[in-house]
Amino acid sequence: MNLPFIDTKYLAQDEDTEDLRVVRSEDNFLYDEKGKKYIDFNMGWCVGNFGWGRENIREKMNSSPHPDYVFPHYKYQRWEKLAELLARISPTEELHKSYRTTGGTEAVEAAMQISMMYTGRSKFISLEGCYHGNSIATLSLNKEDNKDKYENLLTGCSQLATPLDEKAADKLETQLKKKDVAAFIMEPISCNLGVLVPQSEFMERAQQLCNKYGTLLVMDEVACGFGRTGKIFATEHYDIQPDILCVAKAISGGAAGLGATITTEKISHTVNKKSFTFYSTYGWHPASVEAAIANIRFIIKNKNSLLDHIEYISQYFYGRLRKVKFNKSAIIRIKGLAIGIDVESKKYANKLVERCREGGLLFTSEEETLLFFPALTITENIAKRGLDILEKNL
Ligand SMILES: Cc1ncc(COP(=O)(O)O)c(C=O)c1O
Incomplete structure (x- = not known):
């Protein structure tokens, strides 16, 4: 049952708050109130670096x-x-x-x-x-x-x-x-x-x-x-x-x-x-x-394998992103899994964020730059699924 939410009346939020009501997070995914699952390339904007719902932390x-x-x-x-x-x-x-x-x-x-x-x-x-x-x-x-x-x-x-x-x-x-x-x-x-x-x-x-x-x-x-x-x-x-x-x-x-x-x-x-x-x-x-x-x-215990993994997945992202056909050629800046992509305009970037969200992939944009901050532990398979959603929604 969907509860009648009244937050626009009592909760002060930014004008540009996105249309996504989060109820659960796990690993590389967020879930909304309807149970829809999203691949998270945002991870709270550099917060959930090692995935959501980590047992070692909760315990x-x-x-x-x-x-x-x-x-x-x-x-x-x-x-x-x-x-x-x-x-x-x-x-x-x-x-x-x-x-x-x-x-x-x-x-x-x-x-x-x-x-x-x-x-x-x-x-x-x-x-x-x-x-x-x-x-x-x-x-x-x-x-x-x-x-x-x-x-x-x-x-x-x-x-x-x-x-x-x-x-x-x-x-x-x-x-x-x-x-x-x-x-x-x-x-x-x-x-x-x-x-x-x-x-x-x-x-x-x-x-x-x-x-x-x-x-x-x-x-x-x-x-x-x-x-x-x-x-x-x-x-x-x-x-x-x-x-x-x-x-x-x-x-x-x-x-x-x-x-x-x-x-x-x-x-x-x-x-x-x-x-x-x-x-x-x-x-x-x-x-x-x-x-x-x-x-x-x-982090201390897994330092070497984490850093190796980040390098590997970073190269995977770069290899794929270079081939993505944005409407105009894009400029990609990538260091580890901090990824900024300059696209044609702010309007195009905003639209892409919105369409991908509807398609099940989350990331943000700032002016004409798309920002991806996926979990550092993301697998190639999930990265691929996310990038497939991006390509499908161009
Ligand atoms: C580089 C940098 N410094 C400081 C802050 C502020 O951090 P907080 O939102 O935890 O106060 C942010 C938040 O995005 C940030 O990106």
């Missing part, structure tokens, strides 16, 4: 005798355990001090506060068109796009135009030279910019410039972390040593909300001495912590 959350809640100013062994696991998988040895957050926005917000306190500066540089969260501070990082909506964004935030090449590095230097920038914040591979892959030379120069001018380098791995781009962290594609790493989304595989801001001993020690606090009532809730511990243990 851990249900079976561990954790307290209902721990007050942020008490100690808790499982917080220490999770922080240790994050230190174990973080891209550099130095990045091993985790601050507890509820998700990605808070993780970037904490990174901004830490950078301001550590450097004594208040300016930020980020990428044009970026997204780092929905608080006023994180929205300020994309000031150009948001300034018409909000009057009171942070002053002192500027954006660097892409592509990220030598020229962009020169422009970055011009801005950093004034020695008043607290942090340069970016996604090392930008899922929010249609899977933008910076040149290695850019990343290495950005690192040198940040060191030279006393600016912290912050890598936002909220979307691209936890295997998405074919490395555990996208930072590992480059020879860089960020000062801060922000993580969330796939950290718990979608079973619970949680994020972290990971920094170095030196930075943490310095800001803590200056009375930095990041009080988050639900940051690292005990149930979420169990989910994240189980998830990270799974």
Whole structure:
């Protein structure tokens, strides 16, 4: 029996909410209220990296005798355990001090506060068109796009135009030279910019410039972390040593909300001495912590086979997508299983998302770019079935 839903009256949702009422998720699939099954190439937009409904996570959350809640100013062994696991998988040895957050926005917000306190500066540089969260501070990082909506964004935030090449590095230097920038914040591979892959030379120069001018380098791995781009962290594609790493989304595989801001001993020690606090009532809730511990243990245990599988399936996607006959030739950007495809127009992209959803395949689009973030554990057979739906609905 279909219940009469009244959410349009009481639930505030975005204008562009899709016509899909989810009731169940399992592995690579979502099910709607009528029992229709969809292949999920979206996976909550980089959340369910290892498939939905994972037994190892659910079991851990249900079976561990954790307290209902721990007050942020008490100690808790499982917080220490999770922080240790994050230190174990973080891209550099130095990045091993985790601050507890509820998700990605808070993780970037904490990174901004830490950078301001550590450097004594208040300016930020980020990428044009970026997204780092929905608080006023994180929205300020994309000031150009948001300034018409909000009057009171942070002053002192500027954006660097892409592509990220030598020229962009020169422009970055011009801005950093004034020695008043607290942090340069970016996604090392930008899922929010249609899977933008910076040149290695850019990343290495950005690192040198940040060191030279006393600016912290912050890598936002909220979307691209936890295997998405074919490395555990996208930072590992480059020879860089960020000062801060922000993580969330796939950290718990979608079973619970949680994020972290990971920094170095030196930075943490310095800001803590200056009375930095990041009080988050639900940051690292005990149930979420169990989910994240189980998830990270799974990643550590299966690291090599996971990364091999991602590479194999990534090549499969690329091979198939190159042959797909979109109405005009498309530009494909793919790194691991972060896939951005520029098609003819926003209208064409929107239509394709809608038609494929009706055909049983889920993905999103942003402007004229289709975005596929399938589970990293997807089999070739399911990938094939999804891509067959795409081709059928062109
Ligand atoms: C790169 C990046 N940073 C931060 C955020 C904000 O994360 P959350 O929605 O968990 O607050 C997002 C969300 O999509 C993101 O993609």
